[in-house]
Amino acid sequence: xxxxxxxxxxxxxxxxxxxxxxxxxxxxxxxxxxxxxxxxxxxxxxxxxxxxxxxxxxxxxxxxxxxxxxxxxxxxxxxxxxxxxxxxxxxxxxxxxxxxxxxxxxxxxxxxxxxxxxxxxxxxxxxxxxxxxxxxxx
Amino acid sequence: xxxxxxxxxxxxxxxxxxxxxxxxxxxxxxxxxxxxxxxxxxxxxxxxxxxxxxxxxxxxxxxxxxxxxxxxxxxxxxxxxxxxxxxxxxxxxxxxxxxxxxxxxxxxxxxxxxxxxxxxxxxxxxxxxxxxxxxxxxxxxxxxxxxxxx
Numbered sequence: 001x002x003x004x005x006x007x008x009x010x011x012x013x014x015x016x017x018x019x020x021x022x023x024x025x026x027x028x029x030x031x032x033x034x035x036x037x038x039x040x041x042x043x044x045x046x047x048x049x050x051x052x053x054x055x056x057x058x059x060x061x062x063x064x065x066x067x068x069x070x071x072x073x074x075x076x077x078x079x080x081x082x083x084x085x086x087x088x089x090x091x092x093x094x095x096x097x098x099x100x101x102x103x104x105x106x107x108x109x110x111x112x113x114x115x116x117x118x119x120x121x122x123x124x125x126x127x128x129x130x131x132x133x134x135x136x137x138x
Numbered sequence: 139x140x141x142x143x144x145x146x147x148x149x150x151x152x153x154x155x156x157x158x159x160x161x162x163x164x165x166x167x168x169x170x171x172x173x174x175x176x177x178x179x180x181x182x183x184x185x186x187x188x189x190x191x192x193x194x195x196x197x198x199x200x201x202x203x204x205x206x207x208x209x210x211x212x213x214x215x216x217x218x219x220x221x222x223x224x225x226x227x228x229x230x231x232x233x234x235x236x237x238x239x240x241x242x243x244x245x246x247x248x249x250x251x252x253x254x255x256x257x258x259x260x261x262x263x264x265x266x267x268x269x270x271x272x273x274x275x276x277x278x279x280x281x282x283x284x285x286x287x288x
Contacts, residue, residue, distance in 0.1 A: 021154065021243040022236070025260075028147060028245065032154065 004052045007064075009033045012044035030065055037067050044068040149183055150245050150262045153279045157243060157264045165241070168268045169199075169275040180279065185227065187218055187234070187276040196234065196276070201227060205280055210253075224251040230261035230280040237263045238273055249285065257282040 007029030010017040020036060023029045029047045037045040046066040052059040156177065160167035169188070174181045182202040189196050196218040206213055206227045213227065221228045229250040237244050247260035261280030265273040 019240060019242050021245065022240060023245040025147075025245070025247060028150070031151075035155075 002053060002055045004054065006050050006052070008048045008050060009036065010046050010048060011036055011042040012046075012068075013042060017046070026064070033065055033067070147260060149180060149279060149281045150260050152180060153184070153262055153264070153277075154243055154245070157277065164267075164270045166265050166267050166270065166273070167277075169266045169277075170268075172266070172277050174200075183281045184277070184279040185213075185230070187231070187278070189238075189274050189276065199275075202279075205230065207253075226250060226252045226257060226259055226261075226280055226282055229259060230263065230278055233263060234276065237265055237276060241265050241273060250282075252282070256285040258285055 005024070007023050007026055009020045009023070009029055009032050011020050012018075021032060023032065026047075026049070033045045033047045036042060044067065047064050049062045049064045050059050051062075157167060160171040169186065172186065177184060182204040184200070184202050185198060185205060186200040187196050188199045198213045198216055198218065201213040206225060210222075213221070218231050218234065221231060229246075229248070233244050233246050243262055243264040245260065245262040247258070250257050250259055259280055259282035261278065263276055263278040266275035266277055267273050268275075
């Protein structure tokens with residue numbers, strides 16, 4: 001085989017990438033990187049695929065996975081948002097059947113009672129009598 | 139590589155985790171940190187190599203009975219360069235120079251011959267240091283399964 005492929009797992013420490021291990025299996029490298037990242041000991045991890053060409057004696061590097069604290073924060077925020085959205089939506093089974101709003105009962109206007117009317121009559125008569133007596137005395 | 143999705147990978151992950159735990163803030167653990175009692179059944183799939191000055195005279199100090207059956211002989215005290223050909227232990231130590239060069243664990247898998255059988259194997263080799271500067275020992279492990287025809 002003229003080309004050899006290996007996968008380097010790097011962690012970010014003190015402002016530089018540090019090689020953690022080398023594997024020839026992509027899935028294992030990705031799994032290792034994710035486990036290192038989940039340990040929360042590193043702000044970022046990455047997997048670099050290195051393809052070595054034996055004929056030209058040269059190698060080519062390509063980052064195939066990278067995860068940072070920002071990614072983790074975003075993921076947590078998205079999860080929280082998803083949970084929040086789920087809470088806001090009401091499941092149909094939880095919905096109450098629609099009910100008609102009860103009509104407001106207008107208070108019926110009561111006519112003044114007979115006693116009030118009699119009182120008013122007495123008052124008017126008293127005022128009228130007083131007025132006549134006053135006029136006669138002039 | 140899909141064939142390695144089972145047991146083979148899990149041993150390597152366990153050994154890598156163990157090595158990582160044993161670092162305890164250092165770049166790498168030392169040989170005394172590797173305890174057979176903590177590795178339980180995995181110990182039989184593991185091996186330890188002691189290195190001389192400048193990484194020369196690499197000698198086996200432990201070889202698990204499952205990685206190299208005891209009836210074939212005792213490899214303890216044998217130089218790694220004199221490891222029997224067409225064996226799993228030979229494959230598992232083949233990338234020793236790369237581990238010494240990089241100073242980090244290396245894991246390799248593939249197909250090899252062992253005792254007349256064709257095996258699919260996955261191995262890992264991890265550096266050890268007593269002063270956290272120079273690699274003076276190696277801790278490795280490998281397991282495998284026979285390739286079945288048809």
